[in-house]
Amino acid sequence: MLKAERMERKKEKRRNEILNAAGKLFFSRGYDDVSIDSIAQEVDLGRSTVYLYFENKEEIFFAIVLRGSIIFNLLVKNGVDKGKTGPEKLMGFKEAYQKFADDYPNYLQAINYFLSGRFHLYDRKTAENVEGFKGSGDDFKKDEIYYDDFKKDLENGKIVSDLPVPWFSSVDCINEILDLRGEMLNILRDSIKLAMAEGTIRSDLDPTEFIALLMIIMNGMDNIPPDIRNMLEINGITTEKFLEDIWDFVARMI
Template identity: 35%
Template sequence: MSMTEWKKRERQERQNDIINAARKILANKDFSEVSMDEIAREIGLGKSTLYLYFKNKESLYFAIVLRGIRIWVEMVKEEMKKGKRGVEKFSLYLNANQKFSKEYPDYFRLLYSPTSIKKQFDKNKMNSSTEFQEVRSLFKDLMNRGIEALKQGIDEGQIRAEVDPVETIILISVIYNGMANMGDWSKEILENRGIDEQKFSADVAEIFSQHLIKIEKK
């Protein structure tokens, strides 16, 4: 390995360490409560060194969510390959989303950050961030995969023709947002009924499969 390759690899490993540390902190604390000083201390770096890798907290945040959505998109792609018909693909799409939220709850929460967090971002910083732009692009790709599965199901006559694929996928995204930012009182009500977050997620997927997206009987 050349010196250039070694330095590149070392830098990548350090970036990964920073992302992993910041991911754990941001998943459990409000964005406004976390400082670059705290993140630097967590991984044993000086604040000035941290800024050599990420120019600000927003840049680091989007590096984290970018990693998360890349994992999510790959999960969806691999899962949907198992289906041929539109209805199958849509069901697999929902399964993959549920799997991601279960295996990576911190990424899921950060990807559906509360509006209060997003208001703290400088729009100019966001729009100039390559990470932010890729996150937006991948979110669109993720949603388009669900939309195309529904369109295929309609064309194949297994999903009602009046179903709007775009509206349905947007509604699913809104529900995921609500699940990620569910209030403590809602969680308490569900827990009192013996329903944890994963069961609730599975039940939501079941509602979509059996009721909202009604399969016609032949």
């Protein structure tokens, strides 16, 4: 192996170590209570070394959100692709979301925090336009071969929370995260349209409004108020059962 290749692999390994250490801190303390100093201490490096790999704390957090978004995207693609009919594809999406929520709850919380309004997302929108939802994940598609091994692990039910992340700036991370999200919404919209064409759900359904409702419900599952969560638990309703029942409610609506 050439010296340059060895150095590149060493840098990639070190960068991933920083991300893994930062992830542990963000997940346990929350974004605001983590600093570059605490990240450097966690990975046993000087803060100046951390700055060789990331511009600031925000860029590190965005890279972690991107990692979660890539995992979610791969799960959704795998789940939906297994379906042949519209309802089967929608069920594949539901199961992919449930798997992500169960196996990667910290990444789900990080994504929701990223979308909470805490960060300026450069006025990027996922509103529908002529071609569909903005964002196609093109940059991600160029690197999909990079994730082949991880895709196989995901398909086999393995946890891949240490998945490497491309060397993106904060702006690039934001764009890629929103592109991946746009691609996911396109996949969901196409599944709904297929089900409508098959006559298995209402033909007067507005796919955009249905997607908006579905995503609001899903995101809300990560932020159930303590009193409501307590009420459910007292009545023997687990989060998993609640989510199943919500899907049943939604199915009856359409």
